[in-house]
Amino acid sequence: MTTIEHLTERTPKLSVDELLDGFYPSPRFAEVSFSSYRPDPAQSSQAHAVRELEHFAARVDHPEPSRLRKLFGAKKPSGPAGVYLDGGFGVGKTHLLASLWHAVKGPKAFGTFVEYTNLVGALSFRKTVDALKHYKLVCIDEFELDDPGDTVLMSRLMRELADAGVKLAATSNTLPGALGEGRFAAVDFQREIQVLADQFEVIRIDGEDYRHRGLAQAPEPLAESELDAGIAEHFAADTVAVDEFGALLQHLSGVHPSRYRQLLDGIDGVAWRTVSTIEEQSVALRFVVLADRLYDKDIPIIASGVPFDHLFTDDMMAGGYMKKYHRAVSRLTALVREGQKGEAS
Secondary structure, eight states, X not given: OOEEEOGGGOOOOOOHHHHHHTOSOOGGGSSOXXXXXXXXXXXXXXHHHHHHHHHHHHHHHSOOOOHHHHTTTOOOOOSOSEEEEEEOTTSSHHHHHHHHHHHSOSSEEEEEHHHHHHHHHXXXXXXXXXXXXXXXXXXXXXXXXXXXXXXXXXXXXXXHHHHTTOEEEEEEOOOTTSTTTTTHHHHHHXXXXXXXXXXXXXXXXXXXXXXXXXXXXXXXXXXXXXXXXXXXXXXXTSEEEEEEHHHHHHHHTTSOGGGHHHHTTTOOEEEEEEEOOBXXXXXXXXXXXXXXXXXXXXOOEEEEESOGGGSBOHHHHTSTTHHHHHHHHXXXXXXXXXXXXXOOO
């Protein structure tokens, strides 16, 4: 029998310790490895990226001599302090970043760019540095380049961690085909971090979005009159969060994005009534965070209202935050395909 809950009735509390304990790959990437990544034979850069990351993992586990030993003639480190995976949506960057995390012995941290900025907000910058500087590896997924303040903050954090000897790995959120096949993200990244730029190896990963590769377009939304039957059909014996879309957006404004992961605890699927185009930028950006957490947890979706390719306005899809919105549409499309068609996302 289906259990119905409502995200609008949940207000999770999260301690600082719980924030720190949550920096590991999501369930979607809990079991991935370099060997489970399937490079596209038509894209040689994908297999090349696997080899480079395997070598980097070995260097993290077997680091070069410390500065003290170098004073006495030890060899200068031959590898980069960090790696940066640059590529479009759905080419497997997060899979590879999580594989790197799994391949390296701890202590280590894995989180999205937004989760690290939330951590700084919860702890303060200095306490965040103190908490992470003893780690061997810090992985930052979906490095954002559309918010100057957060980008400078994260650049400073990465610089201080690198100075403490922490190895770093990051992925970009480049849109395929944008400004020279997406390569501008690597250039912007290097410009923002300045001092770290020459310490990072940029690994380009080409390819098309695997979530859409060879698959049909997302199914049409259900009619409002079909939603209850759809819940019973697609989520039998599951716990489903059923919410009016407008009420959910309003509720998200009162829940800090650092808590969205816990907002979804115990939920097997979501059903949204009367999805509509989001008109306000601040509301849209909060919703992008929820979309990422839904995708992390592999929570299928069914919905009525507008299709997800109309979730954000045309201005948003072409504006300064376009990469966030395109990523969200890609991921939500995969989840609704899973929810309504039973196709793996």
